[in-house]
Amino acid sequence: MIQTPLLEVTGLSIDYVLPHQTKRAVQDVSFRVYEDEVFGLVGESGSGKSTLCFGLMDMIPPPGRITAGQVMFNGHDLLALSREELRQLRWSELAYIPQGAMSSLNPVARVYDQFADTIKDHEGKQPRDQVQQRICEALEQVNLPFDVARSFPHQLSGGMKQRVCIALGVILNPKLLLADEPTSALDVISQRVVLEMLSQVRQNLKASIILIGHDMSLQAQVADRLGILYGGKFMEIGSTTEIFNNPLHPYTQRLISSIPSIHKKLNISILAQKGLSEAEKQVYLNSTELREVRSGHFVAV
Ligand SMILES: Nc1ncnc2c1ncn2[C@@H]1O[C@H](COP(=O)(O)OP(=O)(O)O)[C@@H](O)[C@H]1O
Numbered sequence: 082m083i084q085t086p087l088l089e090v091t092g093l094s095i096d097y098v099l100p101h102q103t104k105r106a107v108q109d110v111s112f113r114v115y116e117d118e119v120f121g122l123v124g125e126s127g128s129g130k131s132t133l134c135f136g137l138m139d140m141i142p143p144p145g146r147i148t149a150g151q152v153m154f155n156g157h158d159l160l161a162l163s164r165e166e167l168r169q170l171r172w173s174e175l176a177y178i179p180q181g182a183m184s185s186l187n188p189v190a191r192v193y194d195q196f197a198d199t200i201k202d203h204e205g206k207q208p209r210d211q212v213q214q215r216i217c218e219a220l221e222q223v224n225l226p227f228d229v230a231r232s233f234p235h236q237l238s239g240g241m242k243q244r245v246c247i248a249l250g251v252i253l254n255p256k257l258l259l260a261d262e263p264t265s266a267l268d269v270i271s272q273r274v275v276l277e278m279l280s281q282v283r284q285n286l287k288a289s290i291i292l293i294g295h296d297m298s299l300q301a302q303v304a305d306r307l308g309i310l311y312g313g314k315f316m317e318i319g320s321t322t323e324i325f326n327n328p329l330h331p332y333t334q335r336l337i338s339s340i341p342s343i344h345k346k347l348n349i350s351i352l353a354q355k356g357l358s359e360a361e362k363q364v365y366l367n368s369t370e371l372r373e374v375r376s377g378h379f380v381a382v
């Protein structure tokens with residue numbers, strides 16, 4: 082089956098230009114996200130996940146800048162768009178749930194108004210009952226009652242707030258949803274609920290999701306494919322099944338073997354609990370090519 086890529090990233094590099102040095106946070110990264118799939122972007126803190134995510138929206142905060150590469154999204158050459166074209170595309174085709182999204186909700190506005198403003202911003206003024214209907218449906222998608230619309234953010238639990246953020250992200254029916262660590266601030270039970278909601282929303286919308294996180298076992302529950310990022314480069318990309326059954330890169334093997342429930346099952350019990358040695362880091366950072374070793378399974382060499 083030939084799948085159409087919704088997003089095709091080629092040779093993307095992103096630098097932070099600091100007074101005395103330039104830090105390359107994303108290094109010559111290429112990957113695709115297909116229609117109707119969840120792509121899990123996994124990596125430890127500082128591996129470049131958020132920077133890559135900002136890059137996909139041409140929204141790198143200073144002193145960061147894109148130094149090379151192309152981002153094709155749904156027929157648009159994204160990095161060539163004007164600011165206004167980009168603004169239109171965001172939300173409507175490409176929605177973003179920022180890291181720490183819950184705190185990005187306006188504390189002094191009712192949930193209803195935050196939805197209504199988003200709709201008005203992008204589609205102009207609409208009849209009141211139509212707006213209300215859409216907000217009701219968006220909340221329903223994440224299993225929240227319409228009552229929630231009348232609340233202020235502080236009246237909701239963390240899990241509910243995160244579900245409001247998801248509903249807000251999808252109110253304009255985007256084709257791709259970028260969710261940066263949507264569950265990292267939640268307790269274990271809410272994490273699972275929020276991930277299930279994301280999965281459900283994706284199915285209803287027939288959208289794709291790039292799900293960013295550092296917890297590989299959590300990601301594996303919802304992601305169709307995984308990309309393992311280290312030092313701003315992909316170490317491995319493949320289907321979730323393939324990555325778990327046949328992890329090829331030593332870094333991926335480490336990540337998997339550090340998952341407690343899997344640890345005993347797999348025969349790759351390496352020094353998972355220990356940090357990476359300097360020599361290992363150098364090998365990972367010096368890889369120059371992402372090689373397709375089996376159909377759809379790529380590994381850094
Ligand atoms: N505003 C910034 N200025 C300078 N360096 C930054 C900035 N933001 C991120 N970085 C650096 O870029 C790298 C990737 O960071 P980030 O994308 O936030 O990683 P992650 O989201 O995976 O934790 C890190 O080394 C980080 O220190």
Ligand SMILES: [Mg+2]
Nearest residue numbers: 130131132180
């Ligand atoms: Mg981050």
